[in-house]
Amino acid sequence: MKLTLQIWRQDSAASEGHYEDYLLVGAGPEFTLLEALDKLNDQLVSEGKEPVAFDSDCREGICGSCGITVDGRPHGPVEKTPSCRQHLRSFADGSTVRLEPFRNGSYRVVRDLAVDRSGLDRIIKAGGYASIDAGTAPDADAHHLTHEKAEYALDMAACIGCGACVAACPNGSANLYVGAKLLHLATMPSTKAERSTRAKEMVRVAEEEFGPCSLYGECVDVCPAGIPITAIAGVNREKLRQVLRGMAD
Amino acid sequence: MTLADTGTRVRPAAEAQLLDGLRTIGSDIAGMIPSDVPAAEFWTDRKLHYKLVSPLNRRKFTVIVVGTGLAGAGCAAALGELGYNVEAFTFHDAPRRAHSVAAQGGINAARGRKVDGDSLARFVKDTIKGGDFRAREVDAWRLAEESIRVIDHMDAIGAPFAREYGGQLATRSFGGVQVSRTYYTRGQTGQQLQVAASQALLRQVARGSVNLHTRTEMLDLIVEDGRAAGIVARNLITGEITAHTAHAVVLATGGYGNVFFKSTLAKNSNVTAAFRAHRRGAYFANPAFIQFHPTSLPVSSEWQSKTILMSESLRNDGRIWVPKTPGDTRDPNTIPEEERDYYLERRYPAFGNLTPRDVASRAARDEIVAGRGVGPLKNAVYLDFRDAIGRLGRKVIEERYGNLFEMYTDATGEDPYVVPMRIAPGAHFAMGGLWNDYDQMTSIPGLFVGGEAGWGYHGANRLGANSLLSACVDGWFTLPYAVPHYLADLLGSPKPALDAPEVAGALDDARGGVERLTAIGGTQGPDRFHRRLGDLLYQHCGVSRDGELLAEGIRSVQALREEFWSDLRVQGQTDGFNQELERAGRVADYLDMAELMCLDALDRDESCGAHFRTEHQHPDGEAKRDDENWRFASAWERGADGRYIRHQEPLEFVSVPLETRNYK
Numbered sequence: 049m050k051l052t053l054q055i056w057r058q059d060s061a062a063s064e065g066h067y068e069d070y071l072l073v074g075a076g077p078e079f080t081l082l083e084a085l086d087k088l089n090d091q092l093v094s095e096g097k098e099p100v101a102f103d104s105d106c107r108e109g110i111c112g113s114c115g116i117t118v119d120g121r122p123h124g125p126v127e128k129t130p131s132c133r134q135h136l137r138s139f140a141d142g143s144t145v146r147l148e149p150f151r152n153g154s155y156r157v158v159r160d161l162a163v164d165r166s167g168l169d170r171i172i173k174a175g176g177y178a179s180i181d182a183g184t185a186p187d188a189d190a191h192h193l194t195h196e197k198a199e200y201a202l203d204m205a206a207c208i209g210c211g212a213c214v215a216a217c218p219n220g221s222a223n224l225y226v227g228a229k230l231l232h233l234a235t236m237p238s239t240k241a242e243r244s245t246r247a248k249e250m251v252r253v254a255e256e257e258f259g260p261c262s263l264y265g266e267c268v269d270v271c272p273a274g275i276p277i278t279a280i281a282g283v284n285r286e287k288l289r290q291v292l293r294g295m296a297d
Numbered sequence: 298m299t300l301a302d303t304g305t306r307v308r309p310a311a312e313a314q315l316l317d318g319l320r321t322i323g324s325d326i327a328g329m330i331p332s333d334v335p336a337a338e339f340w341t342d343r344k345l346h347y348k349l350v351s352p353l354n355r356r357k358f359t360v361i362v363v364g365t366g367l368a369g370a371g372c373a374a375a376l377g378e379l380g381y382n383v384e385a386f387t388f389h390d391a392p393r394r395a396h397s398v399a400a401q402g403g404i405n406a407a408r409g410r411k412v413d414g415d416s417l418a419r420f421v422k423d424t425i426k427g428g429d430f431r432a433r434e435v436d437a438w439r440l441a442e443e444s445i446r447v448i449d450h451m452d453a454i455g456a457p458f459a460r461e462y463g464g465q466l467a468t469r470s471f472g473g474v475q476v477s478r479t480y481y482t483r484g485q486t487g488q489q490l491q492v493a494a495s496q497a498l499l500r501q502v503a504r505g506s507v508n509l510h511t512r513t514e515m516l517d518l519i520v521e522d523g524r525a526a527g528i529v530a531r532n533l534i535t536g537e538i539t540a541h542t543a544h545a546v547v548l549a550t551g552g553y554g555n556v557f558f559k560s561t562l563a564k565n566s567n568v569t570a571a572f573r574a575h576r577r578g579a580y581f582a583n584p585a586f587i588q589f590h591p592t593s594l595p596v597s598s599e600w601q602s603k604t605i606l607m608s609e610s611l612r613n614d615g616r617i618w619v620p621k622t623p624g625d626t627r628d629p630n631t632i633p634e635e636e637r638d639y640y641l642e643r644r645y646p647a648f649g650n651l652t653p654r655d656v657a658s659r660a661a662r663d664e665i666v667a668g669r670g671v672g673p674l675k676n677a678v679y680l681d682f683r684d685a686i687g688r689l690g691r692k693v694i695e696e697r698y699g700n701l702f703e704m705y706t707d708a709t710g711e712d713p714y715v716v717p718m719r720i721a722p723g724a725h726f727a728m729g730g731l732w733n734d735y736d737q738m739t740s741i742p743g744l745f746v747g748g749e750a751g752w753g754y755h756g757a758n759r760l761g762a763n764s765l766l767s768a769c770v771d772g773w774f775t776l777p778y779a780v781p782h783y784l785a786d787l788l789g790s791p792k793p794a795l796d797a798p799e800v801a802g803a804l805d806d807a808r809g810g811v812e813r814l815t816a817i818g819g820t821q822g823p824d825r826f827h828r829r830l831g832d833l834l835y836q837h838c839g840v841s842r843d844g845e846l847l848a849e850g851i852r853s854v855q856a857l858r859e860e861f862w863s864d865l866r867v868q869g870q871t872d873g874f875n876q877e878l879e880r881a882g883r884v885a886d887y888l889d890m891a892e893l894m895c896l897d898a899l900d901r902d903e904s905c906g907a908h909f910r911t912e913h914q915h916p917d918g919e920a921k922r923d924d925e926n927w928r929f930a931s932a933w934e935r936g937a938d939g940r941y942i943r944h945q946e947p948l949e950f951v952s953v954p955l956e957t958r959n960y961k
């Protein structure tokens with residue numbers, strides 16, 4: 049295949065960026081988007097040019113490292129699929145594909161296509177955990193969690209932390225991410241204890257770091273983990289519950 | 298090359314000469330304090346004798362933990378909970394992204410709840426036997442004992458383990474065992490454990506007990522007065538290289554399987570931290586022990602960046618076969634039953650498709666070499682779910698393996714509900730690692746190791762689902778006892794000063810190392826060397842090895858290394874985000890590592906587990922161990938003259954008597 053890759057180049061957060069066009073030849077439809085970038089980089093390095101910086105690690109769709117905007121869409125053309133699992137078979141031979149970083153006010157560009165998504169971790173740091181020290185846990189078989197509830201918790205826990213939902217949202221809201229974590233932990237027996245404080249603190253930090261949610265729903269189409277739109281409702285539910293109960297749990 | 302050998306092989310002169318040029322034989326070393334305590338009670342006894350640090354004194358100690366995978370995140374969080382100052386480092390931008398996140402199948406625990414005959418002793422037996430008697434027995438006992446707490450703890454901090462309809466934890470079975478002791482969360486066990494562990498770590502960051510450095514890579518170890526005193530690290534965004542000192546250092550930096558370039562590991566996994574500690578004096582144990590995972594996706598294009606792994610749990614319901622006729626290119630669904638060879642079920646009736654990984658990988662390789670491989674490159678075998686779907690229905694299969702099936706479809710464009718999957722052996726797990734004693738301490742006092750970066754539990758072959766376990770056990774339930782025991786003696790001594798000569802020296806070395814790479818100014822980027830190194834290793838130090846191949850491998854690695862140091866091109870600046878520079882440093886270490894792997898494989902003149910020397914096999918093609926001469930772990934030291942010194946830790950097997958591995 050032959051593709052023109054129009055790529056955002058930016059040296060660092062402090063410098064200005066611009067697009068540059070590159071011709072990629074000899075790639076196959078079975079290539080992933082990131083393998084296409086590998087090949088382009090090999091080409092660039094052999095010509096003595098700067099390779100394109102981008103984040104990736106597992107290349108299996110589970111670590112959440114990768115994430116680029118492809119023709120205006122976070123992760124690329126195929127719905128609910130991370131960048132590392134997008135394949136060139138989605139593009140017509142000879143076409144031009146535009147690659148840019150995840151765009152969002154709270155993501156600073158590190159270099160070229162790599163961005164800083166540490167805001168997502170600051171939300172977790174605010175309360176997305178269970179305050180249980182090593183060695184103090186009760187027997188996991190002593191509490192029952194029905195099969196259905198465990199499956200539900202797992203559906204919500206599937207988020208890979210890629211941050212595409214934020215990039216897709218016209219407001220830059222992180223509510224899909226926040227809601228998924230709140231519902232996951234609210235379902236597990238031992239992590240319920242801090243349910244209200246968790247909701248209060250996580251939502252507070254999310255509001256500081258990211259935008260409000262206006263229920264556009266664009267996050268759901270790009271989410272590689274298939275987190276459902278109901279997770280967003282979870283944010284309001286958990287917050288309301290906290291206000292009504294006015295207690296820690 | 299003889300098929301069946303009798304007695305010890307006499308090493309051909311050329312090999313012996315090559316070996317002698319590269320290594321000398323050193324002294325025996327002891328991994329544990331000798332005692333009369335039976336293996337099963339060793340851990341309880343050891344814990345009883347560990348020194349303690351009182352809660353008020355703990356904050357006087359600083360511990361550096363490199364790596365935030367399951368082992369590192371657990372260790373940093375647990376030490377933080379106890380009250381120590383912890384400095385945690387990861388080259389990832391977030392702790393959750395550590396490679397542990399990718400593990401699919403599950404985590405073992407010897408809870409023995411079911412009436413299927415499981416117990417601590419059975420767990421130990423399976424583990425020791427699976428590792429072909431090249432693991433440390435007491436470590437396996439500790440692994441078994443602490444596995445119980447691991448499940449409780451990980452459940453409590455948020456990992457939603459699969460549950461039965463009645464609400465109890467569900468289990469399944471994995472390769473190499475006949476009981477059901479694997480706990481799982483669909484096909485995302487690693488993700489759920491890793492996310493829970495990183496949340497626990499972030500809780501400590503919020504409390505202020507752990508200081509987390511993301512996008513920061515360890516480049517060197519600082520050793521002062523013979524003790525680990527800190528690390529040198531590079532901020533990957535600014536390029537700044539700085540020193541960090543501490544009373545103890547823990548390396549939980551994962552495995553080195555990526556030396557093969559196409560491996561199942563995350564692309565950034567590497568050996569640098571461990572190897573640089575090795576250069577500073579830490580012994581490297583059993584580097585040749587690499588597991589090839591039997592259910593990886595076959596390579597289909599030159600530019601493929603890795604081999605994707607399909608969880609071994611698929612072997613519970615999937616049946617592995619090849620067409621009986623070599624070169625049969627028919628659509629698999631049209632090949633009638635009597636023309637299929639379910640070779641694992643045929644050769645190993647007791648374990649069938651659930652034989653251990655090394656056995657299954659070798660069997661697949663045999664079929665492929667014999668021309669019965671399938672797929673466009675004839676480099677795969679079938680993993681077929683037709684019968685399971687017929688028996689259990691599509692819905693059950695979907696629930697058990699849904700995301701794995703999706704992943705397969707996505708990678709290959711084929712639908713495994715309809716067409717059998719194609720799988721092949723791929724480089725996967727490193728059983729070797731920095732040598733450590735029973736307290737997880739390396740040969741450098743104050744330098745500890747945890748998780749896949751260490752060597753102790755798995756012997757020559759890791760059983761499925763024992764690795765997440767070992768990472769969790771080390772992180773949460775071994776290092777938090779052993780590290781304080783070491784610190785207790787240091788009470789009153791400050792952590793090394795930043796202006797100490799050793800610190801300045803290590804900083805200079807690290808900066809010099811970066812300059813050395815950029816100064817070459819050649820024509821080829823680091824990835825080109827890495828790809829070639831990988832191909833070379835698959836060929837010479839792969840699923841099966843022989844002396845001649847290995848000797849040739851060593852020479853080829855050396856030639857490639859020479860080319861690297863004269864023709865590498867590192868594009869870009871050193872004072873900013875530069876992924877080429879990161880890769881260059883890692884490939885430089887891989888080249889030395891590859892030499893050491895081939896050397897260890899050549900040196901170990903026996904077959905054991907995943908280390909299969911074709912010169913040593915039984916008439917039926919099974920690995921032939923040589924307990925008389927090789928019942929020890931090799932621990933390699935780098936001599937001052939550049940040669941290696943091989944130390945030996947003799948291995949004792951008391952509770953699991955030595956026997957020939959047999960899965961028939």
Ligand SMILES: Cc1cc2nc3c(=O)[nH]c(=O)nc-3n(C[C@H](O)[C@H](O)[C@H](O)COP(=O)(O)OP(=O)(O)OC[C@H]3O[C@@H](n4cnc5c(N)ncnc54)[C@H](O)[C@@H]3O)c2cc1C
Binds near residue numbers: 400404513550569762
């Ligand atoms: C695809 C796949 C599936 C698997 N499935 C299973 C399974 O089902 N069951 C099972 O038991 N095991 C499984 N394994 C094996 C298991 O996942 C690993 O052995 C285990 O997760 C290793 O954990 P760890 O904490 O030792 O290291 P890792 O999770 O690899 O973490 C390493 C950490 O070290 C950091 N690091 C490394 N070098 C440096 C440096 N120089 N400076 C700073 N930071 C550094 C990294 O950033 C990372 O945080 C699987 C492995 C793979 C590849």
Ligand code: SF4
Binds near residue numbers: 211224
């Ligand atoms: S909710 Fe989905 S899109 Fe958002 S971070 Fe998680 S996985 Fe990514």
Ligand code: FES
Binds near residue numbers: 107
């Ligand atoms: S590289 Fe891990 S999700 Fe894409």
